[in-house]
Amino acid sequence: MTTDSDTARNLASLEVYDPRDGSLVGSLEEANPDEVRVAVAVAKAAQPGWAGTDAAARGELLEAAAAAMQERAGELAEMNARETGRPEHEALEGVMAGAGTLRQYAQLGPVHRGRSLRGGQLAVDYTVNEPRGVAVVLTPWNDPVAVAAGLLGAALATGNTVLHKPSERCPHLGALLGRILSDVLPPQVMTTLTGGPAVGATLASHPDVDVIAHVGSSLTGAGIAREAALTGAHVIRENGGNDPLIVDDGVDPAWAAEQAAIGAFTNSGQVCTSVERIYVHRAVAGPFGEALAAEARRRNVGGLMAPLVDRRLRDSVHGQVAEALSLGAAVAEGGAVPEGPGAHYPATVLLDCADHMAVMQEETFGPVAPVQVVDSFADGLRHAAAGRYGLAATVLTADMEHAHRAVAALQVGTVKVNAVFGGAPGGSAQPRRDSGAGFGYGPELLDEFSAVKVVHMGLPGGAR
The missing domain is CATH 3.40.605.10 (Aldehyde Dehydrogenase; Chain A, domain 1)
Incomplete structure (x- = not known):
């Protein structure tokens, strides 16, 4: 964070x-x-x-x-x-x-x-x-x-x-x-x-x-x-965290986009367990990307996005977006610093992202949803399990074998299946690696x- x-x-x-x-x-x-x-x-x-x-x-x-x-x-x-x-x-x-x-x-x-x-x-x-x-x-x-x-x-x-x-x-x-x-x-x-x-x-x-x-x-x-x-x-x-979201083949892309938008844009992306990077199966990547851009656009046009905490954070968020664009990513929605006072930044969807971009490697802590296409669930799981953070991860899948494999492979404090937020009261997790240590709640x-x-x-x- x-x-x-x-x-x-x-x-x-x-x-x-x-x-x-x-x-x-x-x-x-x-x-x-x-x-x-x-x-x-x-x-x-x-x-x-x-x-x-x-x-x-x-x-x-x-x-x-x-x-x-x-x-x-x-x-x-x-x-x-x-x-x-x-x-x-x-x-x-x-x-x-x-x-x-x-x-x-x-x-x-x-x-x-x-x-x-x-x-x-x-x-x-x-x-x-x-x-x-x-x-x-x-x-x-x-x-x-x-x-x-x-x-x-x-x-x-x-x-x-x-x-x-x-x-x-x-x-x-x-x-x-x-x-x-x-x-x-x-x-x-x-x-x-x-x-x-x-x-x-x-x-x-x-x-x-x-x-x-x-x-x-x-x-x-x-x-x-x-x-x-x-x-x-x-x-x-x-x-800090760089929480991944895996979108499997076989899920409704519109529903998956709703989940991704909630995870990436709630509190303008300023949540410890925000969705920070998305790996979507090629079979549903097209409609998922369109639906996610529509979710971001609805928030931007409707004035539903609160500002970031200050301009320094906004500069950091936009710096990651600009770097991703310079390395080949494409903006599907948002991605520009608005004029006027305050520290506002739009809900932003980036497509065609890749591992070497900072937006996929580091915590952004802003309303940015970077999307990388993968060829299989195993490929998405491999990407999601990589990195120096270990706070949380989400998997959207209708395949229970895939869900079990994700729980076993993701070395994070919390694994969420088919819901980006939520859970029973009393659950307490231990973050891993650069995300911390000990029970925090x-x-x-x-x-x-x-x-x-x-x-x-x-x-x-x-x-x-």
């Missing part, structure tokens, strides 16, 4: 502009290194008391935090729209999802249990889950409230104190969320620090930080992992924020 900032900065301040029209949202001061060090020390001092709070009481406080988020959901959604360009109704859905996630962890925390172990008949052996200590949570801008709520909820439910640095692309939203939650929680249990990469780097390298959860770019995630190797902090990372996230202690209790010497 791309998170590098292009917000204009004046010395130690962040200025953020509305990507819809370029107007100034506001500016905030960045935390300086001394403020970061003090925040870590305060969190460390407060952690034993929070860990000693009954799990049920921590859950009740998270329930209250969720209620506070819901009460001010409109404010959060409005600020999200202003800073990131996310349509306000979608931003509101993200806030409500975040509140729901907090409630889930409020309920899961008190029942997060250890295990009894089989030992000697006159001994007791068991495991205890304990908080790791001080948690640093670094969150992105593309679904900022929902993602933050999940990581914050799991960290707090398990007894960690938290230092939260929201993305520098939405610092006002992060600060507002921090105030809402901190007003409910005990003092110093959660602190929000505003700033850019330097603040994140200071947090990630601090020796008193025990666990770091990061959702963002692979480059930043790799740097965090290197720092943590020196400090010993546990790292949870959900990072679901019940297993409680384990990531905990350390396991084994206890053996025997009889004292001479006891009968």
